[in-house]
Amino acid sequence: MENDRRPVIILVRPQMGENIGAAARAMLNFGLAEMRLVAPRDGWPNPKAVAMASGAAGRVLDRARVYPTLAEAMEGVEFAFATTARGRELSKPVHTPQSAMETARASQGRVAIIFGPERAGLENEDVARANAIVTVPVNPDFPSLNLAQAVLLMGYEWGRDDLPPEPSPHARRERAEILADRIEIERLGDHYEEKLAEAGFFFPETKAANMRMNLRNMWARLVLTRGDVRILHGILRQLTRR
Structure with a gap:
């Protein structure tokens, strides 16, 4: 689409x-729709990818385009990020996912995010075609991410400003059930204080208050x-029943 500013996802x-199917699901989670495949090992289309995409994400695969080389897959792209966890001798700007997608949002042209094969990642020849590198700050003793995880992280950073706000746990709970008012909480406190006093809990007297x-x-x-509140009253009644 001519005016589509969303990043292109290129799987090399x-x-x-x-x-591939899991990556399509990750893309659709955050509104990314254009996938380009460079020389997929098992050919294309791939029924295993369709099965993993599971439903709606299948439309990402339906529109996916296949290219023989990365150079050809960069058609229409003005700025490209290469994702890699390894140090490179190539001199390029290095971004975190957050700063990379901030740059992408500010870009006036089409941006691509390039991901390498699962086993070894992108080759230097691939990285050389990108404008910048993206490296996820993870545990240095275990920096490996699978393909779908890497796509998900980049998709999240792209879409985070447009995602619907997530209500707090308390807000979700209030919608499900009415919160107890202060009088109900006071009565609950009275009930527990009464039964605890009968059980000798407030001892010694100097510390009772x-x-x-x-x-x-x-x-x-x-x-x-x-x-x-009803449950807590019921628990106390059951525990103190003679």
Whole structure:
């Protein structure tokens, strides 16, 4: 598409159809739609890729184009990032995924992200065709990422500004059930304080007032729904039943 500013994903000599399908799923998670394949080892189309793409991501594969060389796959691309975890003797700017996609968003032309084959990654000849390198800051003792993971990371960094905001756990919970009000929390605290006093919990007497205050403070900090309060009352009644 002429005005499509989304990065092109180029997979160079991918070896397994399953990894191509998983990469397509990762792309679609973040709205990336154009995949280009350079000399896939097992040919194209690949039924294992289709099976792994699972449903909607199959449309990424349906539109995927195959090229014999990386140079030809760079058609229409004005700026390209090569992903690699290894040090290179080639002198190029090195980006993290975040800074790479910030550069991509600011670019006026089409950007490509190039990924190498699963076993060994991109060759120097491939990297030489890119404008810059992207390296993921991972554990130096185990820097290996599989193909789909690498695509997912880059896709996330591209799409993060456009992703729908994720509500906090408390916000999700409030929609599911009404939170207990302060009176309900107070009554719960009274119930526990009464039963704990009967059990001799507030001992010695010189520390009792401070123990009661800490217990009230604990109840006030908790985010409880009305259902939670009912359960906690029920637990205490069951435990103190004679």
